[in-house]
Amino acid sequence: xxxxxxxxxxxxxxxxxxxxxxxxxxxxxxxxxxxxxxxxxxxxxxxxxxxxxxxxxxxxxxxxxxxxxxxxxxxxxxxxxxxxxxxxxxxxxxxxxxxxxxxxxxxxxxxxxxxxxxxxxxxxxxxxxxxxxxxxxxxxxxxxxxxxxxxxxxxxxxxxxxxxxxxxxxxxxxxxxxxxxxxxxxxxxxxxxxxxxxxxxxxxxxxxxxxxxxxxxxxxxxxxxxxxxxxxxxxxxxxxxxxxxxxxxxxxxxxxxxxxxxxxxxxxxx
Ligand SMILES: C[S@@+](CC[C@H](N)C(=O)[O-])C[C@H]1O[C@@H](n2cnc3c(N)ncnc32)[C@H](O)[C@@H]1O
Numbered sequence: 504x505x506x507x508x509x510x511x512x513x514x515x516x517x518x519x520x521x522x523x524x525x526x527x528x529x530x531x532x533x534x535x536x537x538x539x540x541x542x543x544x545x546x547x548x549x550x551x552x553x554x555x556x557x558x559x560x561x562x563x564x565x566x567x568x569x570x571x572x573x574x575x576x577x578x579x580x581x582x583x584x585x586x587x588x589x590x591x592x593x594x595x596x597x598x599x600x601x602x603x604x605x606x607x608x609x610x611x612x613x614x615x616x617x618x619x620x621x622x623x624x625x626x627x628x629x630x631x632x633x634x635x636x637x638x639x640x641x642x643x644x645x646x647x648x649x650x651x652x653x654x655x656x657x658x659x660x661x662x663x664x665x666x667x668x669x670x671x672x673x674x675x676x677x678x679x680x681x682x683x684x685x686x687x688x689x690x691x692x693x694x695x696x697x698x699x700x701x702x703x704x705x706x707x708x709x710x711x712x713x714x715x716x717x718x719x720x721x722x723x724x725x726x727x728x729x730x731x732x733x734x735x736x737x738x739x740x741x742x743x744x745x746x747x748x749x750x751x752x753x754x755x756x757x758x759x760x761x762x763x764x765x766x767x768x769x770x771x772x773x
Contacts, residue, residue, distance in 0.1 A: 505594070507619060510722040511569040517549045518720040519704075522713065526702040527551035530612065534639065536561045543606040543631060545595050546614015549575035550588070556610070557588035566593035566601075567614070596623045604633045612641035612702075613651075613766070616675035622687045629688035629773060638771040641700065643764075644676035650704065650751050650764040652676075654717070657743050658727035661736060676767045690771055700768040706760040710748035713760045717744075 520527075531552050536542070538560030544553035547565030549572050557563045557580065565576050567590065576590035593600070595611070595618035609632050618624050628638050643651045655673065665671075674680045678697050685695055706713040717724040724744075731740040754761040 505568070507594075507617065508568045508570075510726065511567075511617070512571050513722040514720040514725050516569070516572055516721065517575045518716050520548050520551045522704040522706045522716075523551050523702060525705055527612070528555040530641070530700070530702075531555040531559065531610075534608065534610070536608070541605065541607045541633075543601070543609045544614075545598075545609060545611040545628065546617060547576060547590065548572050548614070550579050550590065552610055552612050553588060553590070554579055554583065554585065557585040558583070561587065561608075563588040564601075564606075565590040566595070566598065568592065568594050568618070594618065595627060596620045598627045598631055601631045603630055606632050607636045608632075609636070609638045611639070613643060615640065616642045616672045618672075619670065621670060621675065621680070621684050625684040625690075626688040629685065629690060629771070632771075632773040634773055636773045638769075638773065640675070640681075640769040640771075641702070642675040642681075642767045642769060643673060644767050645671070645673035647676070647765050650747070650762050651766075652764075653747050653751075654744065655723065657740070657747065658723060661727050661731040661734070661740050663730065675769075678767070678769075681767075681769050685771055690773070694772040696770045698768045698770075700766055701763045702766060704760070704762045704764065707758075708760065709758055710752045710760045710762075711745055713762075714741075714744050714748045 536559040540561040542556050542561045542563045544565045547553045547567050553563050553565040567573050573590045573592050580588040595615040609628050615624050682692055731737045751762045752760050
């Protein structure tokens, strides 16, 4: 089994994605999507951004490595009667069944960054985008003080050291890496722009209950707890993460959670 696929099928990311819907829709509303635009949403999950793209009339293909999330996306599209939105399994490192120069827009929000072989991923995203088209990536930023970067940083301290050849997904959150990776796909520096943006996790429960969702359903957090358990350090990890979730919560109501997280938005003009 592909370990990347195993990681994302392990939990149920739909439970986390449910807290990201408003930000997904907000981001898509700013993309200038028009009817019949051909969009690929890569690492689409259950459609946090793909579904809003289809609501705006785009012709959307969502591709994700996790079969359970592909099924969940197709179910959501069907429930909304969106016949212009289809989800299928695929790997961002090799999109062999997608044509060259086909999509007007390729979107990957916290998706392709999790695939291994980043140079292959950049090449594939560029290959399937038509000349004159656009790629928009959202990438978490290493060492950023906000939620997701901190979850991954805290978790890493409980995990066994990765193999030497391992390239952290967070490396996509560094501008110079992105320039190098897209240069490898033939994209010059001046065609790439960067901005800081925010995604907010909104949850109708206390921060500790949101953490419980991550512990139960978010593959990377599940793995961190599995590793911590082997070392007898589950309580330490729980305490560190709980302090993080509580300190990041901006909601005035103690029974709801609203946590903004900063990411790097990368736009590539093909
Ligand atoms: C953090 S989730 C984000 C999902 C979605 N974009 C969203 O914002 O709700 C990361 C997604 O990337 C997918 N993914 C990870 N590695 C992948 C790969 N090699 N190819 C395609 N999808 C991948 C996972 O299955 C998961 O759905």
